[in-house]
Amino acid sequence: MDTTIAFIGAGEMAEAIISGIQPSEQFTNALTVINYSDKVKLNRLQHLYNVNATTDYEEAVRGKDIIVLAVKPKNLHDAILSIRPFLTKGQLIVSVAAGITLATIEQLLPKETVVIRAMPNTSAKVHASATAISIGTFATEKEVKLAINLFTSIGSVSVVNDDQMDAVTAIAGSGPAYFYYLAETMINSAIEKGLSAEEAKAFVAQTMLGSATRLSVSEKPANELYQEIMSPGGTTEAAISYLNETNSNLRFKEAIDHAYNRSTAIGQAFSPSKK
Template sequence: MKNRPTITFIGAGSMAESLISGMTKTLYVPEQIIVTNRCDRTRLEYMNKTYGVRSETDKRKAVKEADIIILAMKPKDVAEAMGAVASAIHGHQLIISLLAGVTTDTIVSLVGKNVAVIRAMPNTSAAIGQSATAISQGRFATAAHVAIAKKLFETVGIVAIVPEQDLHAVTGLSGSGPAYVYYLVEAMEKAAEEIGLDRSVAKPLILQTIIGAAHMLQSTSKHPSILRKEVTSPGGTTEAGIQVLEQYRFQEAVAACIKRATERSEELGKALLSSAAMQS
């Protein structure tokens, strides 16, 4: 693969945009990146004007030019999308799939060739270089392909290499994880308003509290439960707040949330396999 590979995104939604935003701030230049999608020309024009990347309405042309093809469409659209471009894909290309629940073997089957596929699950924090991404190796991908994918995703955050069967769990945990944190911040902002704090005062306090807690977890080997207990004085304000969280089974709710997101990833994969079997 050449030193400055051409990267084609099929799909121009929020995840594609997050990755492109992060990638073009670090290792890659906009001219290396082509973006195409199903039919939304307005979205392609936006990506071109915002990030300087090349936009292309001819999906086959975009795929033919690519060294790396990144699948960023909705999982339900993958069969149609791959059917439109499969004949333009050749054996020297690397396909990186961002599709929740869709296995590397499914991608290979849709392409109809023994093509290298890496499956990845980043999150939208890629836009600011803070993604937590897990990647898995398809059966026709080599260690060199894994290294290429790892280098790409390291431009937008940290990378873990995991067995493909673990990616459903990764999707439920860190793939969807930013939304859980944003939901928590929504609740904290609402509570701040109800107790009389102005938004302009509350918001920076909330954000720095979350940032500081995360940095504490990164900088110490102490278990989160120990750090929590160190903040929680008997009979104090924190204990009173924690007791309410326990009353509402906060930890159980978070665990159930992650498990349900994981199950949904599995369901998406099974639905796609069932649909593909019916079409064949």
């Protein structure tokens, strides 16, 4: 029997998860999406992925096994208030809103509601998300397994403590954007040096894929892997030496720190103690 899922929100993350789990037999023809404010997005998802679409919150959530809160953090409070009257015992609430803690979500929901917080990324579209989940107060082994099955269908899953989720958000949640940013620079540089756009993209994409694969299977730390490529007086040494001289690694770490700090600030802004 299919596991039924309601997605509250029809944005990028909702689409990434939906497109990733579509081939799964467990979730086939069992998806409902609601987006009250943007019917264009809602209609697009309905036609592209053959999901059930509605603007009625009661219709969206009633009887569903899993309800995914896939809204922006600023909209989470209103989304929960909209579905709260129609929730019943035994439903699993999964929040993918960055920064909002389990304690905040649980306080907004009816007493003893089962909540799991998740941080997937948009690589879910190609079944390659690195997803972290943290487990709420009332979740049992059954609900944890259900959440793991959901996110395993779109990539890898790790269980972490809720206070580690801001770090996961800064690294894995935002991470694909960092690599696309780097890829853009490499592609543009390759084009400037005579490669076509198609050739540049192919070289960069395969190089990133190969590097990621090597990193994932190697027991060596990242710094040893790049040092292996650095011959004295060679091209790689010239590039890495320049990056070190300009403190590029420090600047990149500071960028990640900004993402982390923003995630913690969002959580603090919506914390029950701030109300």
